[in-house]
Amino acid sequence: MRTPEISLILATVGRTDELARLFESLAAQTFSNFEVIVVDQNDDDRLLPHLDRARYLGVAVRHLRHRPANLAAARNVGIEAARGRWIGFPDDDCWYSPRLLEHVAARYGAGDKPAGIIVRWVEQNEQPLSPADLSWERSRAFRDVPVSSITLFCERKLFKDIGGFDARLGVGQWFGAGEETDFVMRALRAGALFTYEPLGEVHHAVNPQKPVATPTTKLAVRHRARGTGALYAKHQLPLWVILRGLAAPLLRPVLKGTFGAELALGYATMRGRIDGLLGWRRTHQS
The missing domain is CATH 3.90.550.10 (Spore Coat Polysaccharide Biosynthesis Protein SpsA; Chain A)
Structure with missing residues (x-):
């Protein structure tokens, strides 16, 4: 072979x-x-x-x-x-x-x-x-x-x-x-x-449906977003990159005028990134 x-x-x-x-x-x-x-x-x-x-x-x-x-x-x-x-x-x-x-x-x-x-x-x-x-x-x-x-x-x-x-x-x-x-x-x-x-x-395949901000969905979004927050800390990314990454999930729906599910999921994303950033620093850095 x-x-x-x-x-x-x-x-x-x-x-x-x-x-x-x-x-x-x-x-x-x-x-x-x-x-x-x-x-x-x-x-x-x-x-x-x-x-x-x-x-x-x-x-x-x-x-x-x-x-x-x-x-x-x-x-x-x-x-x-x-x-x-x-x-x-x-x-x-x-x-x-x-x-x-x-x-x-x-x-x-x-x-x-x-x-x-x-x-x-x-x-x-x-x-x-x-x-x-x-x-x-x-x-x-x-x-x-x-x-x-x-x-x-x-x-x-x-x-x-x-x-x-x-x-x-x-x-x-x-x-x-x-x-x-x-x-x-x-x-x-x-x-x-x-x-x-x-x-x-x-x-x-991607899901073309509009986001639905159920408690389960928000939890899943926050869970995944922790990975991005961990990257902020692990690779010591510039402060401006981190601040942009935390603000963008909220600013996008606000600028588009979509204040429902998209804003709720954006808030879950921001919280997840903060979780990951602080969690990585707490558990993986001396």
Whole structure:
């Protein structure tokens, strides 16, 4: 069996049917030299029929188990097991355009030899249509190309050089998001070249409905926002960046004249960022 060029780390818990769309999109890739490492955080065998279906479609799948559920830690387990030179991180409810891996392979084969490639999340509609390199200066001001784990491909060597994802951040943790942003910021500070490749396209459905400020929703928003607050403290971002980040969730709805659910969720975001900022300083700094 040939060594894969790309390893895709799929950390999953709870979902089953959504995997069918992802595996079908992987089977349709024009670039075939890749493996999928499924890091299963379930406590049952619900994934097995879906993994069998993926293998039937011709996808090279390896199955690992990891408990307790922790997205960042599960991805680190997958990274340790990966054999590919490059590593990507699809979500269990995303799917790839047919030429995505082909474009990633072409880009990392270019002369500038990037250590990381960011592809375009089609539905997000916040990323430019032209290529660009990322920089620490823009990223520390949160003014760079938006990065989500589904858009991120990194050279495996980079994880050995700077470490994997910070398991204190992300889904399943008190600081409920930010692990991929933290990793990219650490890489840029270390001098790694990260570049944006808009020809590579990944899909992930977004909810087009207006926000509803239920107690559960506000709690979830606050929980995720703690990850951003943790980044403020962990990377010692400038005061003006922190103040802007705390004010913006409230100012946006006020300036638009939307004082209902959007303002309530903006307030939850601000409170979560303060939680994360103070919580990180209290628990992770001497």
